[in-house]
Amino acid sequence: MIRWSFYSLLMQYLRSCKNICNFEGIAREPVHFVVKTTGSTYNCDYELPLKSACTMSNKVLSCFKRYLRNNYDLRRILRETRQLLEDIAAPSILPGEKADLLEKIQRVDDVLRKFTAIIAVGPDCFDVLKSIFGSDRIELENKDVFLRIVNSNSVYPPIDLLTKMAIRDEVEIKEVQLSHSLLKDGLQVLVSSKWSNIQMDSVLPITLYGVNSEELSPEALSDLVQLKSDWPELPLCLVCMQKDTMDRIDQQLKSIEFGPVSLVNDQSGFNAFVKSCLQNHLVSACLHLTEVQSTCIRSFILSAFDMARELQITPKRLQYVQEKESELHQSLMRVASDKQEEITELIERTLQELRETLLDKASECETSINVAGNSEGLLAVEAATKEVQQMVLSKLSSAVASQLASTVCCLQDSYVGTLQRCLEGLEKHCLDTEEGHIRATDALRQSLSAAYSVEISACPSSPFTSMFEWFRNLMKGFPVPWTSPPTIDSGWRRKVAADILDQLSASKLARGICSQFRFKIRTSHEAFQKALSSLENRICGKLERTEEQRVAIRKQHAPQLARLLLETTSMSDLVRYGMPRLGREIGRGQYGVVFTCDPWGGFSSCAVKSVVPPDDKHWNDLAMEFYYTRTLPEHRRIVRVRGSVIDCGYGGGCSPAVLLMMDRMCKDLYYGLQSGMSWLARLQVAVDVAEGVRFLHAQGLVHRDIKLKNVLLDGEDRAKLTDLGFCIPEAMMSGSIVGTPIHMAPELLSGHYDSSVDVYALGILFWYLCTGKVKMPLAFDQIGNKEQLWKNVQSGLRPEKQPHFDEQCWRLMEQCWSAEPSQRPLLGFVQPQLEAIMERFQNSDSSTSDSGVGGRESTVSEDSFVLLHSPSFENLAPTTNAS
Numbered sequence: 032m033i034r035w036s037f038y039s040l041l042m043q044y045l046r047s048c049k050n051i052c053n054f055e056g057i058a059r060e061p062v063h064f065v066v067k068t069t070g071s072t073y074n075c076d077y078e079l080p081l082k083s084a085c086t087m088s089n090k091v092l093s094c095f096k097r098y099l100r101n102n103y104d105l106r107r108i109l110r111e112t113r114q115l116l117e118d119i120a121a122p123s124i125l126p127g128e129k130a131d132l133l134e135k136i137q138r139v140d141d142v143l144r145k146f147t148a149i150i151a152v153g154p155d156c157f158d159v160l161k162s163i164f165g166s167d168r169i170e171l172e173n174k175d176v177f178l179r180i181v182n183s184n185s186v187y188p189p190i191d192l193l194t195k196m197a198i199r200d201e202v203e204i205k206e207v208q209l210s211h212s213l214l215k216d217g218l219q220v221l222v223s224s225k226w227s228n229i230q231m232d233s234v235l236p237i238t239l240y241g242v243n244s245e246e247l248s249p250e251a252l253s254d255l256v257q258l259k260s261d262w263p264e265l266p267l268c269l270v271c272m273q274k275d276t277m278d279r280i281d282q283q284l285k286s287i288e289f290g291p292v293s294l295v296n297d298q299s300g301f302n303a304f305v306k307s308c309l310q311n312h313l314v315s316a317c318l319h320l321t322e323v324q325s326t327c328i329r330s331f332i333l334s335a336f337d338m339a340r341e342l343q344i345t346p347k348r349l350q351y352v353q354e355k356e357s358e359l360h361q362s363l364m365r366v367a368s369d370k371q372e373e374i375t376e377l378i379e380r381t382l383q384e385l386r387e388t389l390l391d392k393a394s395e396c397e398t399s400i401n402v403a404g405n406s407e408g409l410l411a412v413e414a415a416t417k418e419v420q421q422m423v424l425s426k427l428s429s430a431v432a433s434q435l436a437s438t439v440c441c442l443q444d445s446y447v448g449t450l451q452r453c454l455e456g457l458e459k460h461c462l463d464t465e466e467g468h469i470r471a472t473d474a475l476r477q478s479l480s481a482a483y484s485v486e487i488s489a490c491p492s493s494p495f496t497s498m499f500e501w502f503r504n505l506m507k508g509f510p511v512p513w514t515s516p517p518t519i520d521s522g523w524r525r526k527v528a529a530d531i532l533d534q535l536s537a538s539k540l541a542r543g544i545c546s547q548f549r550f551k552i553r554t555s556h557e558a559f560q561k562a563l564s565s566l567e568n569r570i571c572g573k574l575e576r577t578e579e580q581r582v583a584i585r586k587q588h589a590p591q592l593a594r595l596l597l598e599t600t601s602m603s604d605l606v607r608y609g610m611p612r613l614g615r616e617i618g619r620g621q622y623g624v625v626f627t628c629d630p631w632g633g634f635s636s637c638a639v640k641s642v643v644p645p646d647d648k649h650w651n652d653l654a655m656e657f658y659y660t661r662t663l664p665e666h667r668r669i670v671r672v673r674g675s676v677i678d679c680g681y682g683g684g685c686s687p688a689v690l691l692m693m694d695r696m697c698k699d700l701y702y703g704l705q706s707g708m709s710w711l712a713r714l715q716v717a718v719d720v721a722e723g724v725r726f727l728h729a730q731g732l733v734h735r736d737i738k739l740k741n742v743l744l745d746g747e748d749r750a751k752l753t754d755l756g757f758c759i760p761e762a763m764m765s766g767s768i769v770g771t772p773i774h775m776a777p778e779l780l781s782g783h784y785d786s787s788v789d790v791y792a793l794g795i796l797f798w799y800l801c802t803g804k805v806k807m808p809l810a811f812d813q814i815g816n817k818e819q820l821w822k823n824v825q826s827g828l829r830p831e832k833q834p835h836f837d838e839q840c841w842r843l844m845e846q847c848w849s850a851e852p853s854q855r856p857l858l859g860f861v862q863p864q865l866e867a868i869m870e871r872f873q874n875s876d877s878s879t880s881d882s883g884v885g886g887r888e889s890t891v892s893e894d895s896f897v898l899l900h901s902p903s904f905e906n907l908a909p910t911t912n913a914s
């Protein structure tokens with residue numbers, strides 16, 4: 032049997048035992064432990080002792096029990112958060128952050144695993160505890176000895192473990208066993224007149240400093256100052272044992288500007304201090320965990336954005352690269368085929384321009400060779416001739432190449448730069464080039480350098496007559512066998528160079544260059560095509576994986592983590608502010624019931640939406656809604672969600688209710704219009720709604736359910752948007768068909784839509800505002816079902832223009848509900864338009880005339896059509912008061 036009360040201590044103890052490989056505990060009643068040692072497995076159960084006879088310590092006790100339960104729950108959330116992060120294998124989902132986040136989670140875990148102890152310090156600490164426990168046994172002659180007070184008939188971790196964790200090794204420890212309800216459930220008390228004996232960071236300390244005198248002695252004062260300087264963050268409770276001494280001690284502390292401290296002299300003060308210590312500990316752990324979870328979800332959403340962008344842009348890039356390279360290939364081939372004449376002229380020009388320079392260069396020879404005999408002479412002349420020839424041809428090649436390149440416009444940087452960058456970007460995606468394959472960028476580079484690398488060569492296929500022939504011709508000028516062999520000097524070289532130049536035929540050269548050029552372009556184009564198709568295959572594979580990851584983020588990682596985040600923040604809110612007290616029902620939607628609520632969490636005017644998610648999917652959807660709402664920066668046109676609490680006891684504990692606390696408004700716009708609103712007030716609502724939607728779009732969110740009932744009005748009829756149940760960042764959208772039929776843009780049905788669906792809905796809402804009624808548009812009213820409505824809307828059916836409509840208002844709503852999403856104006860245009868309309872009416876007499884002229888009141892409301900294949904909360908029965 033293992034006591035529940037020592038859950039956390041036991042866990043620490045088990046962890047420190049070397050032969051225990053694994054253990055799990057469930058801190059619900061009855062407590063169940065499974066402990067696996069190297070040899071065997073033990074199952075242990077324990078029923079919680081819940082009733083305590085001692086009323087004095089009952090509050091502390093229940094506080095402590097609640098703390099242990101919450102601590103346990105929080106560690107379950109923490110474990111699941113860690114598991115979720117560890118399971119994410121793809122590095123692109125949490126780039127570079129995973130290790131850091133896991134480390135932060137570990138730190139929260141360490142803090143939560145600390146065992147709780149009342150630590151009584153100071154010279155009068157024994158007196159304090161004697162009065163709390165009403166026992167004379169808490170006394171020691173030698174006050175330097177450390178005392179541990181534990182419940183008499185319980186199993187506790189051995190003292191040596193305690194020593195390791197919380198008390199300095201050299202200190203002598205005595206144990207007193209008492210039978211006291213406060214000591215049940217694992218709280219233990221460590222007493223030492225010297226606080227330095229205790230390693231405060233190893234425990235969750237509830238630190239009491241006992242003062243059993245009329246005032247603080249100088250020693251006690253300096254002791255306290257030292258304590259504060261060593262542990263500035265430590266919550267400290269000064270227990271004043273003697274009557275009416277609190278003011279005096281308070282003054283003393285103020286005079287030395289002692290930091291925050293709780294001064295108590297009765298049980299209720301002590302209870303409050305214990306409660307705040309335990310609460311603060313939990314809340315701070317919740318906050319740290321919340322930070323990790325929020326960072327992760329933010330990172331998920333950013334990754335989803337990147338992925339969506341990649342999925343959208345990469346195919347376009349591939350197509351661009353394909354097209355541009357084809358264009359380039361065709362242009363280069365055209366150059367090679369059509370420009371032979373131009374190249375001939377170019378070569379002729381180059382030859383003329385370069386002739387003198389080339390001859391000078393050839394003659395700049397350092398050594399003169401005297402050719403000795405016939406055979407040697409011939410070899411030397413041949414070598415020298417070759418040298419001159421090479422020099423001439425290479426200079427000529429580069430001059431022709433650079434002129435050629437500069438005349439072909441598709442080789443200019445401005446033409447191919449984007450292509451090259453785009454291709455490099457694509458290849459960076461797929462670093463794993465297939466072995467033995469040339470990269471597309473290299474193939475492209477080869478195409479581009481084809482013109483620069485044209486060579487005028489002396490090979491037989493070159494425009495020269497063969498080398499041998501040419502050399503024979505050259506030799507004709509010399510008597511053979513030589514009587515006076517030629518001296519290979521600058522004059523000779525110059526003559527050879529002149530002969531070479533004279534021999535060159537520009538048209539032959541041009542033909543050779545063109546065929547060389549064509550060959551190079553063709554081979555590099557083929558290489559490019561091959562490389563690109565292999566790149567395309569790899570990119571397709573990668574995009575498939577990216578899409579899978581995006582779906583995983585959207586459907587799995589983000590909602591699961593959002594749910595854990597909702598649980599964590601709800602626990603924090605519950606610990607801090609308690610369960611809200613619900614009043615009367617003020618509204619009911621498809622997914623929840625809205626109640627009035629007593630002041631909660633410092634907010635005097637609250638409404639509570641109670642939702643009972645029936646399954647995991649609905650839980651996740653609700654959690655995502657809560658995440659978006661809670662992380663949105665505060666905005667005057669969005670109803671603020673102030674907090675949440677999970678009521679685990681709801682429905683007998685089997686179907687927990689989520690309570691979302693938000694600012695309470697007076698009514699919704701539907702009710703507002705029904706009860707009558709002036710034209711100017713309605714225009715103001717239109718401006719407010721446009722401002723709210725504009726803000727959401729600026730945050731990257733799409734509302735997807737703009738309608739009369741989701742616009743709430745305050746006491747001055749100013750509007751705020753609520754119900755972000757369908758609100759979602761564009762990158763996380765899966766194409767779900769959500770919304771309220773008559774406000775739904777036609778493209779919503781196709782599943783391919785963007786934020787402009789909100790503009791469409793705003794156009795419809797503005798129509799209602801202009802009519803000033805909740806009566807449906809006549810054209811819609813006559814349609815019996817949503818399928819027919821959608822069909823008609825897709826064919827262009829829209830609300831009718833009423834005779835009294837202002838022309839500018841009508842134009843604006845028509846623009847907003849354009850069939851083509853790209854034709855709909857942005858909110859940055861709509862809002863100023865509405866403001867201008869409002870200003871015009873404010874300044875004119877017509878402000879008094881109401882543009883809403885009554886017609887036949889329809890019995891059909893905007894919500895009358897059944898709501899849609901929404902991803903969330905389908906078939907959810909409305910909840911009842913969850914209090």
Ligand SMILES: Nc1ncnc2c1ncn2[C@@H]1O[C@H](COP(=O)(O)OP(=O)(O)OP(=O)(O)O)[C@@H](O)[C@H]1O
Nearest residue numbers: 618619620621622623625638694695696699740754
């Ligand atoms: N913060 C609030 N203050 C005052 N009344 C509210 C508040 N929130 C909601 N209500 C009222 O409760 C009604 C139901 O709200 P809720 O958000 O649950 O549903 P809904 O938006 O009408 O429907 P659905 O959730 O099906 O889209 C609203 O129409 C409104 O009248």
